[in-house]
Amino acid sequence: MTTERTPAPFSEHPVLVVGATGYLGARLVPRLLDSGYSVRCLARALQKLESRSWFHHPHVTTVEGDLVGTDDLASLMRGCGAAFYLAHSMRGGGDEDTRRDEDAARRFAAAASDAGIARIIYLGGLAEAAPGRNDRLARRSAVQRILASGDVATTVFRTAMIVGAGSASFEILRYLSDRLPVVLAPSWLRSEFQPISVRNVLDYLVASLAEPLTVGRTFDIGGPDVVCFVDLMQMMAEEMGLRRRLVIPVPFMSPRFSALWIRAITPVPLEISRPLVESLRNRVVCRDTEADSLVPVSLLGARESIRAALRRHERGGLESNWSDAGLVPGDPDWAGGRVFFDRRETIVEASPEAAFAAACRIGGPHGWYTASFLWWLRGRLDKMTGGPGLLRGRRDPNALRYGDAVDFWRVAAVEPGRLLRLNAEMKLPGEASLEFAIEPVPAAAGVAGAPARCRLVQTATFVPHGIFGLAYWYSILPFHAWIFPGMLRGIRTSAERIATGRAADGGDDESAAAGSGQNS
8 A cells, every 4th residue: 555645747647658468567557547647558459458447448548559660659659747668578588689679668768758758667677687698687677778868767666576466476486386395496596585566566656656756766676575485485385275395405506497497387488487587596685775765655575475466366367467468479471371271160059158258268277178188298298399388377267358378379369259269379380270250040930039049160270381380280180180079069068058057167077177187
């Protein structure tokens, strides 16, 4: 809870949020609205915002633009009083990614100056990048320097690990605590740092708008507890009702090997897990407490933060998830190439809305309605080859929105009651999609009061890349003959149960088995 404050002089102007589709940005917008601010969101794909509860709020406006590709960026920002820069690349690294992130920051800083923005607020990291490294830590530090060196006064808040339901660090902590009764502990697991609840991060960001003394300053923010990662794992295990984890120190484990180990157990990819490991190699604590004197916040301790995040995770329907910021693949270029289809359909004795609801429960804890072992095996193979695997799960167990991650798929189209399309993000020698289209079936002529019916059309599409793509498609055809009919039957059965009020978590016995199989 923050102290009540008089809004800053520019509060009558909209607050610009860049990165509103990401984990923090999606949570910041409703907090700003609750505090009486109007908000303008800048996003590359407005479709990713349409399913947010605040999208149609009368004090929210949205503009579509790209920090690198939009020519007149200043015109999209003009009229705003302050801007939150929360756009972080999810790429792994390399010179090209570094240049892109730095170019985006330079263009944003210049556009903010041209648009008359009063101040920029940026969230950076407490950890310093290792000399000579070119990863997300280094890029975030570079972005901070670029924004701070521009013409617009920049406020920077620097944090260590952020603990919140759906955050990457929380998912790493949760999976490691759940799946490792015995922990081989390299040195970084015992380095001290100062975690902070996502709730408190948002408190600081919003409260700073109303405090002029924060303009142009850099603040370290953290929770009240200084702990190590092993401490957090033990707290997490206790809060999850698990036994205390056995910790065995190991003398050496490289950051890359540690990140690979994390990647094998959790849904978080290497490009995110490795910077986390790097950030915890040394002691990472706040150097001062100036933020508390200017914007006092009621801070949650480490255990309170974990408990709050677990409760929020268990309720489902998260405001945002770490995977939200991933790119939604565009339509593949099919010109000149062969496209393979597996199309099946069935009549469902239920309304289109019930069929759509059943289709939207696919993946995550519900599983894939059939062949649970094959899905589990495919997820393992995907993890071994560098893909996301099945552990990424999904944001909400029942509802899907554009851009959501669903295991190793991503939602590319959602039309309630009509269409759900998933694009594959698994490692493949080609482009794959899975679509569920729903068409109402008119009642027979002269039959009054007939129950609702619809046609469910399930289409898997694959565009092979070269000879390996062709070989892949033909090698999995025998499995498709088992998986796809079972999936269609499972969705139909689940829809009919929903229509009669008998829906269960798994939809049917097969889907319940799939849910337990993929998480084993």
